[in-house]
Amino acid sequence: MNNLLSIENLRTTFKTYAGDVQAVRDVSLTVREGECLAVVGESGSGKSVTMLSVMRLLANNARIEGRAIFQGVDLLSLPEREMRRIRGKDIAMVFQDPMTGLNPTLTVGLQLREGMMYHLGLSRAEADKRAVELLNLVGVPEPERRLKQYPHEFSGGMRQRVMIAIALACNPRLIIADEPTTALDVTIQAQILDLLKRLKKEFNTSIIMITHNLGVVAGMADRVVVMYGGRVAEVGTVEEIFEEPKHPYTWALLRAVPRLDRSARERRLEAIPGSPPNMLQPPPGCPFHPRCPYAMNVCAAEAPAMTPLSDEHRAACWLLHPDAPPVEFPQEVTEA
The missing domain is CATH 3.40.50.300 (P-loop containing nucleotide triphosphate hydrolases)
Structure with a gap:
């Protein structure tokens, strides 16, 4: 290799x-x-x-x-x-504490699509579609509804899954x-x-x-x-x-x-x-x-x-x- x-x-x-x-x-x-x-x-x-x-x-x-x-x-x-x-x-990074790695004042959807819009040039609709796919990939249930929620509404394990989804967003x-x-x-x-x-x-x-x-x-x-x-x-x-x-x-x-x-x-x-x-x-x-x-x-x-x-x-x-x-x-x- x-x-x-x-x-x-x-x-x-x-x-x-x-x-x-x-x-x-x-x-x-x-x-x-x-x-x-x-x-x-x-x-x-x-x-x-x-x-x-x-x-x-x-x-x-x-x-x-x-x-x-x-x-x-x-x-x-x-x-x-x-x-x-x-x-x-x-290169993406998954930090030790997802509660500090995620911005508590922004929805999960916004934090997921931010990198895709900046790095990949996706529109908001395209980024939201990709965000739903990523949350499905990492095992977050009801991804469409979850996009509108804030980090404090997720359990610790789900927050870590969101962090991994953000890390994977741009392949x-x-x-x-x-x-x-x-x-x-x-x-x-x-x-x-x-x-x-x-x-x-x-x-x-x-x-x-x-x-x-x-x-x-x-x-x-x-x-x-x-x-x-x-x-x-x-x-x-x-x-x-x-x-x-x-x-x-x-x-x-x-x-x-x-x-x-x-x-x-x-x-x-x-x-x-x-x-x-x-x-x-x-x-x-x-x-x-x-x-x-x-x-x-x-x-x-x-x-x-x-x-x-x-x-x-x-x-x-x-x-x-x-x-x-x-x-x-x-x-x-x-x-x-």
């Missing part, structure tokens, strides 16, 4: 009164045509800021460096007017879904994920799924990017990340997942000791070393390079160096 989006050496820094917040530090990753790429990690790891940097939807105090090549064009060097033509048309090549199932009950979560999988299959749409829920990753993703401290810690296919993880942070994330195939005592959640780094003063070397039980002196002195493990699998850890002491990853991480 060809690369649809290539992020190269992305760095995002926020200027604040307290100092520079180094939210994203030298991140490189690719998204291929028709695949679902999951970006996982704890809160504050840089997942959302990475994608908001690509979309150029950050506050004015953000400084973005690097490149984001989408269909041969560097999004980070485009004039704002040209970037507006890409947002919503070629984008890439959808960025930022925690699309947060705050939804388990049944609605499953419905939203099934919807995204169906849309990916039917329209060959690429999806970037930002999440901390590894259950979502297992059932949705083709490849996985694990982020920590504003950096990429590990990249691989979903099978490689779940069955052969190589970074201690990935091990810790997997051990924190509840297991229903064990007794209540055995499936006790294992929290990761310590706290995520302060990005005003990120630790030198590997950002995970203050919390890592396998940390060596070199981990605190120098950031490890990405080590290739297979065609798809790479990890940034000094334990993978030929001179490092042998360490076996915990077997319980991947035991069925």
Whole structure:
């Protein structure tokens, strides 16, 4: 598959009164045509800021460096007017909270047709017809009546479906879904994920799924990017990340997942000791070393390079160096 989006050496820094917040530090990753790429990690790891940097939807105090090549064009060097033509048309975003992503003072119909009239040049009647088709597609009942309603008249799950319909309105090549199932009950979560999988299959749409829920990753993703401290810690296919993880942070994330195939005592959640780094003063070397039980002196002195493990699998850890002491990853991480 060809690369649809290539992020190269992305760095995002926020200027604040307290100092520079180094939210994203030298991140490189690719998204291929028709695949679902999951970006996982704890809160504050840089997942959302990475994608908001690509979309150029950050506050004015953000400084973005690097490149984001989408269909041969560097999004980070485009004039704002040209970037507006890409947002919503070629790349769409489903935000974490649909109640803040939708304008509470505008009807759902107006918010659905706005992008189609701007990007596709449709008339209001044509846009309304397409809006009804989109609401049907995402499973919103009585779409003609719903077009006249406001976001507060929808349930949380229905609002998220509306957000997905807006994202699909102009047939984008890439959808960025930022925690699309947060705050939804388990049944609605499953419905939203099934919807995204169906849309990916039917329209060959690429999806970037930002999440901390590894259950979502297992059932949705083709490849996985694990982020920590504003950096990429590990990249691989979903099978490689779940069955052969190589970074201690990935091990810790997997051990924190509840297991229903064990007794209540055995499936006790294992929290990761310590706290995520302060990005005003990120630790030198590997950002995970203050919390890592396998940390060596070199981990605190120098950031490890990405080590290739297979065609798809790479990890940034000094334990993978030929001179490092042998360490076996915990077997319980991947035991069925």
